[in-house]
Amino acid sequence: MPDPLLVEAEPYDYGFDLASTALILIDMQRDFVEPGGFGETLGNDVGMLRRVIPPLQEVLAAARAAGMLVIHTREGHKPDLSDCPPAKLNRGAPSMRIGDPGPKGRILIRGEYGHDLIDELKPIDGETVIDKPGKGSFYNTGLQDLLTAKGITSLIVTGVTTEVCVHTTVREANDRGYECLVLSDCVGSYFEEFQQYGLQMISAQGGIFGWVASSKQFLEALS
Ligand code: C5J
Numbered sequence: 001m002p003d004p005l006l007v008e009a010e011p012y013d014y015g016f017d018l019a020s021t022a023l024i025l026i027d028m029q030r031d032f033v034e035p036g037g038f039g040e041t042l043g044n045d046v047g048m049l050r051r052v053i054p055p056l057q058e059v060l061a062a063a064r065a066a067g068m069l070v071i072h073t074r075e076g077h078k079p080d081l082s083d084c085p086p087a088k089l090n091r092g093a094p095s096m097r098i099g100d101p102g103p104k105g106r107i108l109i110r111g112e113y114g115h116d117l118i119d120e121l122k123p124i125d126g127e128t129v130i131d132k133p134g135k136g137s138f139y140n141t142g143l144q145d146l147l148t149a150k151g152i153t154s155l156i157v158t159g160v161t162t163e164v165c166v167h168t169t170v171r172e173a174n175d176r177g178y179e180c181l182v183l184s185d186c187v188g189s190y191f192e193e194f195q196q197y198g199l200q201m202i203s204a205q206g207g208i209f210g211w212v213a214s215s216k217q218f219l220e221a222l223s
Contacts, residue, residue, distance in 0.1 A: 007181060007221040009213035010203040014181045016154045022069040022147065025056065026137060026159025026166055026187075028121045029074055031114040033160065036103035038114075041094040044190035049160050052188040053120050055215040056158050059186055060121060062222050069150055072123050073130045073137045075165060076108045076115045083133040083140070136168035144176065154179045156218065157210075158186035162198040170202060170209050180210035183218055 004015035031037030033049045040046050063070055077084040081099050089098055100107050104114025110131060123129055132141045146152075155178050157170055166187045170180045182202055189195040203212040 005221045007211070007213045008217045009181060009211040011207045011211070014179070014211040014213065016156075016179070016181070018066055018068055020151055021154040021156060022071055022150070022152045023059065023063040023156045024071045024073065024137065024158065024169070025060065025121060026073050026157065026169055027075045027161075028053075028056070028072070028118050028159055029076075029115060030104055030118055031076075031108055033118055034104070034114070036114065038094075038098065038108045039161075039190065041096040041102070041107060042092060043094075046190075048190045048192075049188040052158070052160065052186050053118070055183070056186040057120060059156075059158060059183060059215050059218060062219055063156070064124070066222055068156075069152060070123070070127045071130060071143070071146070072117055072121075072127060073132055073141075073143075073159070073165075073169075074110075074115060074117065075132055075135070076110045076112075077133055079106070079109055079111065134168070135165045136172040137165070138169070138172040138176065147178070153177070154181070156180075157182045160188045161194075162187045162189040163191070163194040167198055167201070167209075174209045181218070182210060182212050183215050184212050185215050 004017050007014040032039045033046055096102050096107050098108045105112030130141050130143050137143050157180050173180050184199050199212050202209045
């Protein structure tokens with residue numbers, strides 16, 4: 001067994017090997033990072049999330065070059081909304097609800113233009129796209145079976161938003177025994193303070209949910 005690669009991280013170095021580690025990109029969808037989608041209907045400035053795109057492009061290219069398993073997720077629902085609980089549908093006071101017609105198609109509905117992944121981070125052949133109805137990537141999806149089949153025990157976590165789908169996924173993964181490294185500049189929030197506290201919550205208390213490092217620190221370990 002080769003020595004693990006080491007990333008300088010909080011709260012301490014994160015060790016991983018390429019064969020048992022996957023890069024996961026959470027919900028880099030037009031509905032969250034472009035105007036006219038779900039994120040904006042909730043009153044958010046989607047520009048806040050776009051800053052993750054350049055570092056995430058670099059990480060994605062490096063992970064592909066290293067032969068790592070790459071997984072993308074998309075949050076969204078069936079056109080008949082049968083997988084969207086009323087509690088989710090009716091929550092808050094958005095200008096448009098899930099399923100309503102928007103400038104990029106029906107909000108957060110599978111098959112619609114806005115639901116799809118942004119052009120800058122499109123999957124390539126062989127990469128899995130997990131469609132998820134919830135905030136977490138494990139709930140009601142085939143993610144765990146896929147990771148088990150591929151022998152994956154560690155996850156490099158990126159995507160949006162830090163305190164919602166990224167956090168929920170990291171918590172779900174941590175409870176299932178996966179070792180998660182969250183890349184601080186490759187996850188984004190509409191709220192600056194949630195970004196800071198969201199990251200601190202992961203690595204605090206000796207790494208209660210996992211580790212946090214920058215994309216630069218991760219790329220240094222890969223090189
Ligand atoms: C949200 C997500 N924020 N992908 N979804 O509703 O974080």
